[in-house]
Amino acid sequence: MSNGAVCIATYRLHDDKADFQKKALGIAVGLTVGSWTDLPEARKAEMEKHLGRVVSVEAHEPENAAPGERYADIRIAYPDVNFSRDLPALLVTVFGKLSMDGKIKLLDLDFSSDFVSAFPGPKFGISGVRDLLGVYNRPLLMSIFKSVIGHDLTNLRDQFHKQALGGVDLIKDDEILFENPLTPLEKRVEACMEAARQAEAETGQKLLYAVNLTGPTSKLASNAKRAIATGANALLFNVLAYGYDVLHELSSDPEISVPIAAHPAMAGALYPSPHYGISAPLLLGKLMRLAGADLALFPSPYGSVVMPREENLAVQAALIDSALPVRTSFPVPSAGIHPGLVPLILRDFGSEVVVNAGGGIHGHPMGTAVGGHAFRQAIVAASAGVPLPDAAAQPGNEALKAAIELWGYKQ
Amino acid sequence: MSNGAVCIATYRLHDDKADFQKKALGIAVGLTVGSWTDLPEARKAEMEKHLGRVVSVEAHEPENAAPGERYADIRIAYPDVNFSRDLPALLVTVFGKLSMDGKIKLLDLDFSSDFVSAFPGPKFGISGVRDLLGVYNRPLLMSIFKSVIGHDLTNLRDQFHKQALGGVDLIKDDEILFENPLTPLEKRVEACMEAARQAEAETGQKLLYAVNLTGPTSKLASNAKRAIATGANALLFNVLAYGYDVLHELSSDPEISVPIAAHPAMAGALYPSPHYGISAPLLLGKLMRLAGADLALFPSPYGSVVMPREENLAVQAALIDSALPVRTSFPVPSAGIHPGLVPLILRDFGSEVVVNAGGGIHGHPMGTAVGGHAFRQAIVAASAGVPLPDAAAQPGNEALKAAIELWGYKQ
Structure with a gap:
């Protein structure tokens, strides 16, 4: 888990006005280390392995978008080191509090091989x-x-x-x-x-x-x-x-x-x-x-x-x-x-x-x-x-x- | 459980066209005994205690309703005899398959006193x-x-x-x-x-x-x-x-x-x-x-x-x-x-x-x-x-x- 393994969550966020890049960064930081920019440099070095990262933000913003049409698909990488290798921990990390924060749907999860190795999967x-x-x-x-x-x-x-x-x-x-x-x-x-x-x-x-x-x-x-x-x-x-x-x-x-x-x-x-x-x-x-x-x-x-x-x-x-x-x-x-x-x-x-x-x-x-x-x-x-x-x-x-x-x- | 105790589920069903009464009856029968009108009379007598009942159908059908405006609040009584006294059984009964059947939201559950008696509730x-x-x-x-x-x-x-x-x-x-x-x-x-x-x-x-x-x-x-x-x-x-x-x-x-x-x-x-x-x-x-x-x-x-x-x-x-x-x-x-x-x-x-x-x-x-x-x-x-x-x-x-x-x- 210390090798930088991450699980990646993909979300679709509908919002008529939000700055999607800022929102993505807020998720990546807020659901991992909590705050980042105000940390002392020495502390940043220690905390970096826990920090979530914005993988991509794909905004769908048609010109003259009608209300409800504007959304972004946001991918965030969560370091495995932050959660135990079980599904309740992963789901609470990536979609616990966040599920209640606006019009947001969890579309996909990509697991690290470290994480998957805890799951034998179907026996047959x-x-x-x-x-x-x-x-x-x-x-x-x-x-x-x-x-x-x-x-x-x-x-x-x-x-x-x-x-x-x-x-x-x-x-x-x-x-x-x-x-x-x-x-x-x-x-x-x-x-x-x-x-x-x-x-x-x-x-x-x-x-x-x-x-x-x-x-x-x-x-x-x-x-x-x-x-x-x-x-x-x-x-x-x-x-x-x-x-x-x-x-x-x-x-x-x-x-x-x-x-x-x-x-x-x-x-x-x-x-x-x-x-x-x-x-x-x-x-x-x-x-x-x-x-x-x-x-x-x-x-x-x-x-x-x-x-x-x-x-x-x-x-x-x-x-x-x-x-x-x-x-x-x-x-x-x-x-x-x-x-x-x-x-x-x-x-x-x-x-x-x-x-x-x-x-x-x-x-x-x-x-x-x-x-x-x-x-x-x-x-x-x-x-x-x-x-x-x-x-x-x-x-x-x-x-x-x-x-x-x-x-x-x-x- | 043989005393006719029921748990009552309240749903909100959005549908621009459905016959809400018919839909309610379909839920009450479909999620309990499966079929009713084609049962022989003798069998009906045996099955009656298992049969779900429509408690009420409150339709909201404004004149010239815009698409998406029409809905009904439907209350169905489910006999306790059909499920064990645990929440997975109750939830699967009232909102298992039904959750996937159109625009339907589970608003409330009223438990029988029999059912509640299996739950000590908060210790403090x-x-x-x-x-x-x-x-x-x-x-x-x-x-x-x-x-x-x-x-x-x-x-x-x-x-x-x-x-x-x-x-x-x-x-x-x-x-x-x-x-x-x-x-x-x-x-x-x-x-x-x-x-x-x-x-x-x-x-x-x-x-x-x-x-x-x-x-x-x-x-x-x-x-x-x-x-x-x-x-x-x-x-x-x-x-x-x-x-x-x-x-x-x-x-x-x-x-x-x-x-x-x-x-x-x-x-x-x-x-x-x-x-x-x-x-x-x-x-x-x-x-x-x-x-x-x-x-x-x-x-x-x-x-x-x-x-x-x-x-x-x-x-x-x-x-x-x-x-x-x-x-x-x-x-x-x-x-x-x-x-x-x-x-x-x-x-x-x-x-x-x-x-x-x-x-x-x-x-x-x-x-x-x-x-x-x-x-x-x-x-x-x-x-x-x-x-x-x-x-x-x-x-x-x-x-x-x-x-x-x-x-x-x-x-």
Whole structure:
């Protein structure tokens, strides 16, 4: 840390009048050594290694700018020596007090290699998840329970079994299913993994069940281990309700030997404003990955819960960017997905993607299991470049045919 | 939880076209049982206790509304039976997926008494902090180190001693001071508490030192106990970087027997947008208090880090509202405070407030200790209703005189 390593934060600051250069300098000094110009020279020599630096100020000042149009992208380098190597320390340093100082949004963070070295990152990542499933040549398919609240174990097992028979690779709990008397954690894992084994006997296909990890913060690791001891082979986690550091600690725990899927719950409180908060690629991409998410869910550009396409692709880019020296995280664009969108998903995200569907599976006119088949057929067709209507007309692809008749398709 | 207890969330939803009633119903059903109208009657009877309800929809639809003007305040009741009694579960239920569904902001939460009963709240609160200090008849005074990064123990102790001699009741660490080789936690506590004892010998006044509690989430409780064992008599905590549940667990720990001051670092990523995020009174008021903050810092309406006055008063109201059956939290409006603002602070917040200053103490022309005296003199004057210029003219109040000459005053 004494080698001058820095982490660089990029901000967008909207202000109709501010002197952006002065503002940038104020941030660089104010969030590190506090004051600079009035320090004695001898003290400056000692303090220099702690001093933040303005890396760049890129002002966008159109002539005759309308109110609200003027902004600057400001990059500040923060010496690593000022903070401990954990995400709460970094975030409080770069966007603690500053988050409250005007219309300012945190766009990106570039970590030093020293800082990153404290983070093992995803334990499995894309290749590890593929290894667990033994699936290498196509996008994966994940399904979500139709509804879970108020359902008992029999009902949940039945829903799980139908989804598994559809040929999905992963099934995830609903993120709002917490510890409850009807389907408590261990009973739920037992029931669902039993259904997974039954389905595997029929389909020959492996399956990961991401059980929702909930409860008091200090009990999460032991809850995860209880679930794993009972047979759970994946976890779902509402990262932002607990903090990135909790995900980091869970993913770093050698006894938590299963992939973790990061749910974006609450992210909409942070990323959508152009003026405030934290950008989606940082919030749901880079930080989730650094903290150890093996799979990262984020709003798809297709459904009702909308994120613009460019922002989606930037989230994906952060999850797989080779510049970050930790394993990649599987991108899982979610919400509003039906089989007719599969060609679009593959065009936007390539084949290293998890196609994730709820209503697009359960709402299939021939039922949940056939809903899964329709997706698998769409994935085969789209991967081979076969237009969906052509694939749907082929014998054996009745599932896909019914799906695109109901929901249409985009090519 | 089977008695029909509910927690009620209030949202503001901006939308130029939506049918707000339909949208509200979609939230109430979608975030609880998933679907309703298509359920068989027998199943409805079983599921009714899980079903969310629309409490009210208050639409603001001015005639000829300009784009962006139309919104509704929507209240939804969520049955407690659906979530465990912890804040991550409640927040993910009411604002997990929904946070990403359009221009929607979470304004308020009303908890059931069942839910609240799981939260002991602040261990000390306003009256407990006053008991520790033996100060009952005036607002408290807190000071902040001028700068801390790159300073060694001698320097820190010296800064601390000067602040303590000024007659402040509390001194808090800077929130960006993390574990570091120059001033590690235990050494820092030892050095500062020694300075506190020296000052007390001169001033006869007790003092709380809120040391910044940092590090990996799983080590926070043991770090707190190490600090306390070394003599720390208060803690500062960056709640939003770790999550409310962590504060709740720390404040509920019987061995963490000192007040906790909640810092609002990162709050600006969540509260300022009119369209997204979580309102300041909920974020920095009600939830901080429920999770156990004995003192709650929030941006003052006076300084450079600005929050509108009404929002400030709503934060204060949430911290002291007698409707919440836990101890009150001491309001600490922060940033931009100098002695000339004390009458305004007392008029806005009453006497159950902590006057918190950094630059307004250290920047005093006669030095840090005199800077503290100036505030104490301002507090005496304002509490007695004496105009500051009159007080400043009295013999012995030279500190206040110099302060208002430099910074001015508001009456």
